[in-house]
Amino acid sequence: MIRLAIFCAAVLLWRGAAAAMNCPAEVRVSLPNFEIAPYVLGTDEVPEPPGLLVEWTRAALARSGCKPRIVVVRRPPNRQLAELASGQIDVLPGFSFVPGVDSEMAFPMKDGSVNPGLALLSDSVSLYVRAGDARVHWDGVTLTSPNRLVGSSTGGGATAATARSHGWSIESAPTPQADVRKLIAGRVDVILEPDVVVGPYLSGAEARAVRRLLPPVRETQRYAPVSKRFRRAYPEFTARFWRELCGQSRRGTPSERACS
Structure with a gap:
């Protein structure tokens, strides 16, 4: 009975947090149309297994306090950027931050600079x-x-x-x-x-x-930028997603607890 009560309380807390947070009904994720093993597998379609980066992204979106429908598409890189700018895409996992270049991509920031504590990969x-x-x-x-x-x-x-x-x-x-x-x-x-x-x-x-x-x-460093439009609409969800995705990428590594 005690365990059941604790479980029910946890569910109620999660539902309360999700209700208080503005949640997206759908999150559209775009990947390049070429393979980057072991992180992205396949070309024009999303195979199973899809690659580590896809698995991390799906898990992070599902664990960020909301339950959005997740859509994953494959695009040439220039089309990825164009579709993000036009509002057709929300997330671009695996992109690098370029200082001084203004774009439609929003990255995790800290003290006015991109936050390396939330990077997914070093490259x-x-x-x-x-x-x-x-x-x-x-x-x-x-x-x-x-x-x-x-x-x-x-x-x-x-x-x-x-x-x-x-x-x-x-x-x-x-x-x-x-x-x-x-x-x-x-x-x-x-x-x-x-x-x-x-x-x-x-x-x-x-x-x-x-x-x-x-x-x-x-x-x-590589991150998972979102569109500036998406971050403005879902700031808390975005922050949770970035932190959770970082944790997914470092799970089982010496830097597992280094996401900050």
């Missing part, structure tokens, strides 16, 4: 060249290459901002895999990609054909 952005090409050099400051164009997959905000900061001209590719293939085929001499994103495509023959240049061009 870096690196330059890659053909394994046997000794003409391209990178010393951490200056890139020397016979071709002024740097390949990069379309839609990477942090990658594009990094290229602009160095004065590099981008030759766009629709996906990281297409970018790697362009490099191997000699259509570009160097590509700039997030290591988490491009890593799964560097296996077998591709791994032997491509060489990563050190040091990384940029160190970054």
Whole structure:
């Protein structure tokens, strides 16, 4: 009887909190239309298992004090950003924060800056060249290459901002895999990609054909930004979602309790 009473009290408290909080009836989540194993699996559809990032996001949304309907779609990165701006998408898990770039994305903030305590993943952005090409050099400051164009997959905000900061001209590719293939085929001499994103495509023959240049061009963190419209409508739910998602991403790791 005591356990039943405690359970009932907990349910009533949860329902009271949910009633007091403005809850979305539906949350629309967008993922890129290419695989980023083990975080996002599949391409145009959402398979089962869907990948760690999808599992974390679903669990966090379900544990944030509301019970919204969760819709997950796959889109090319540029379309993801366009649909977020037009109000068709609410959440973009896995995006990086770019300082000084105004967008429709709202990130978890603390003391006027993005809050690394709620990051999901650490990542870096690196330059890659053909394994046997000794003409391209990178010393951490200056890139020397016979071709002024740097390949990069379309839609990477942090990658594009990094290229602009160095004065590099981008030759766009629709996906990281297409970018790697362009490099191997000699259509570009160097590509700039997030290591988490491009890593799964560097296996077998591709791994032997491509060489990563050190040091990384940029160190970054990945979050789950929401649209500014969504955050304005559901501020408390958004804050709970970010904290819960961070906890999901760190469960079972040494930093499990470090979300703050």
